[in-house]
Amino acid sequence: MEDVLLIDAVERFVNGEMTPQEKIYFEDLRKNNPELDQAVVEHLFFLNEMNSYGATKNFKHSLHEVQTKLANEGFVFCAPVVGKTKLVQLWNKYKKTVAVAASIAGVVSLFIASVVSAVAKKDPTNTTLLVNKVDAVAVKNAQIERKLNKLEADANAEAKKPMIQSKFNGTGFLIDVNNNYIITNAHVAMEAKNQLIVENKKGDQFEAHAVYVDQQRDIAILQIKDKSFKKLAPIPFQIRKSSAYLGEHIYMLGFPKKEIVYGEGYVSARNGHNMDTLFCQLSTTANAGSSGSPVIAKNGDLIGILTSKEPNTQGVIYAIKSVNILRAIEDAKKIDANASIKITAAPGLKGLKREDQIEKMENYVFMIKGN
Amino acid sequence: MNIIEEEKVLLEGLAKEDKQSIEKIYREHYNMVQSFVTNNNGTSDDAADIFQDLMIVLFEKARSGNLELHCQLKTYIYAVSRRLWLKKLTQAQRFAQSDVEHMEEVASVEEDVETHEKRQNDFTLMETAMSKIGEPCKSLLEAYYVQKKQMQAIAADFGYTNADNAKTQKYKCLVRLKKLFFAQYKNAE
Numbered sequence: 001m002e003d004v005l006l007i008d009a010v011e012r013f014v015n016g017e018m019t020p021q022e023k024i025y026f027e028d029l030r031k032n033n034p035e036l037d038q039a040v041v042e043h044l045f046f047l048n049e050m051n052s053y054g055a056t057k058n059f060k061h062s063l064h065e066v067q068t069k070l071a072n073e074g075f076v077f078c079a080p081v082v083g084k085t086k087l088v089q090l091w092n093k094y095k096k097t098v099a100v101a102a103s104i105a106g107v108v109s110l111f112i113a114s115v116v117s118a119v120a121k122k123d124p125t126n127t128t129l130l131v132n133k134v135d136a137v138a139v140k141n142a143q144i145e146r147k148l149n150k151l152e153a154d155a156n157a158e159a160k161k162p163m164i165q166s167k168f169n170g171t172g173f174l175i176d177v178n179n180n181y182i183i184t185n186a187h188v189a190m191e192a193k194n195q196l197i198v199e200n201k202k203g204d205q206f207e208a209h210a211v212y213v214d215q216q217r218d219i220a221i222l223q224i225k226d227k228s229f230k231k232l233a234p235i236p237f238q239i240r241k242s243s244a245y246l247g248e249h250i251y252m253l254g255f256p257k258k259e260i261v262y263g264e265g266y267v268s269a270r271n272g273h274n275m276d277t278l279f280c281q282l283s284t285t286a287n288a289g290s291s292g293s294p295v296i297a298k299n300g301d302l303i304g305i306l307t308s309k310e311p312n313t314q315g316v317i318y319a320i321k322s323v324n325i326l327r328a329i330e331d332a333k334k335i336d337a338n339a340s341i342k343i344t345a346a347p348g349l350k351g352l353k354r355e356d357q358i359e360k361m362e363n364y365v366f367m368i369k370g371n
Numbered sequence: 372m373n374i375i376e377e378e379k380v381l382l383e384g385l386a387k388e389d390k391q392s393i394e395k396i397y398r399e400h401y402n403m404v405q406s407f408v409t410n411n412n413g414t415s416d417d418a419a420d421i422f423q424d425l426m427i428v429l430f431e432k433a434r435s436g437n438l439e440l441h442c443q444l445k446t447y448i449y450a451v452s453r454r455l456w457l458k459k460l461t462q463a464q465r466f467a468q469s470d471v472e473h474m475e476e477v478a479s480v481e482e483d484v485e486t487h488e489k490r491q492n493d494f495t496l497m498e499t500a501m502s503k504i505g506e507p508c509k510s511l512l513e514a515y516y517v518q519k520k521q522m523q524a525i526a527a528d529f530g531y532t533n534a535d536n537a538k539t540q541k542y543k544c545l546v547r548l549k550k551l552f553f554a555q556y557k558n559a560e
Contacts, residue, residue, distance in 0.1 A: 063427075
């Protein structure tokens with residue numbers, strides 16, 4: 001308790017909240033009691049550290065915002081031309097060495113490849129994609145169940161929206177509130193042969209279509225065409241350019257069932273299945289239908305898109321690293337019709353309690369379904 | 372306004388965490404640093420990291436009230452980025468010793484970079500201590516010392532009946548944080 005009293009006195013002393021009398025008394029006390037003086041000096045030092053910490057933290061936050069703004073303008077990414085001249089010099093200098101090295105490497109790798117392919121067993125199960133395909137029997141069962149429910153509920157005779165006959169479901173999230181662009185997995189979007197529908201947490205459905213599918217990165221960009229879709233406030237998260245930190249705590253929101261489901265875990269490896277650098281590995285649980293879920297770090301940054309899991313192993317989940325979203329958007333914008341894609345972010349999750357972050361986030365997460 | 376005064380205003384802006392000043396420095400000097408890094412075994416991602424560190428060096432310098440650069444901002448930025456980048460290269464051992472000598476020293480910034488390293492270290496110590504202290508202490512202390520909220524507002528946010536209760540809680544948290552911080556601080560010395 002004495003500590004608390006001391007801190008109170010020191011803080012009031014520093015902030016100039018002491019009365020002149022109190023101040024004289026306090027300074028007298030310090031002069032006559034070296035132990036107290038030592039404690040005051042120590043606390044002053046600590047307060048100073050605390051203030052620097054606060055200021056640096058705030059500054060980093062501002063810095064981050066400016067970086068995002070400039071990155072959105074495409075500023076920071078423009079690689080200078082000057083950088084190439086040195087490369088050319090180096091190339092000229094080491095051409096021969098490179099040629100010799102490359103031919104040796106070529107021969108060796110061909111040899112290794114032939115050995116490996118001869119020895120290795122074919123492994124058809126790569127990773128399991130987490131899109132939920134509804135099989136015919138299940139559909140039938142669901143239909144019967146629905147009919148039963150309907151009979152029961154007939155008395156209330158609620159007017160329901162016509163539901164589409166969905167053959168799969170996945171998850172996606174909004175990144176552009178002006179033109180309503182949504183990010184999901186390419187393998188989710190490609191399930192839709194006829195109709196593609198996005199559904200918000202309230203169950204409202206909106207027609208959408210894929211404007212860009214990047215199978216390499218497994219990212220698809222959808223756009224909501226429906227006029228009835230109400231414009232949302234700018235997205236509250238920021239898409240992180242750097243990789244997630246090992247051990248960083250994360251959470252996800254997705255639609256493995258008819259309502260939104262929350263899950264949490266941590267980043268367990270920097271790369272994905274077979275050291276695939278497009279992905280990172282998470283330790284958490286996820287089910288079919290979670291494909292395309294946003295993976296959010298504690299500070300509110302979006303760090304990835306949940307995509308697949310290791311078959312036969314519990315809790316090993318793979319997510320596409322968030323930087324690939326930015327790259328896919330850059331590529332998508334090369335097509336004239338998509339030139340207007342712009343990430344409209346006003347990061348607002350930082351510093352919020354988890355429950356409050358989720359409450360904000362859920363409005364931007366959608367179930368993706370269709371047939 | 373001459374250049375020196377203009378740059379002084381810019382640094383004063385940095386000290387106040389002003390976004391416009393940050394943006395201005397980015398726009399004017401980023402390309403130079405990027406060329407330097409990419410011409411010396413670095414990628415553009417490395418350049419972005421170095422520039423961020425450089426900005427923090429500038430911020431720390433400005434915040435400590437030390438606005439005398441003894442040279443133009445541009446020269447200073449070049450010298451600091453160079454120092455930071457060389458350090459990083461040596462750490463990663465991507466660098467042959469002989470190459471260091473080829474790049475001439477343009478301004479003496481050794482001391483500033485060392486101060487920066489010490490401060491970064493302290494920052495990390497405080498961050499670790501903060502992460503160990505647990506809730507609601509962490510949020511409470513951040514609300515007061517980082518977001519600079521008034522005790523009254525904090526009491527309302529955290530559901531304390533009055534500002535005095537919140538204050539007592541804050542002091543208790545601070546005592547715990549202090550213990551955690553100094554335990555590490557003394558270990559690090």
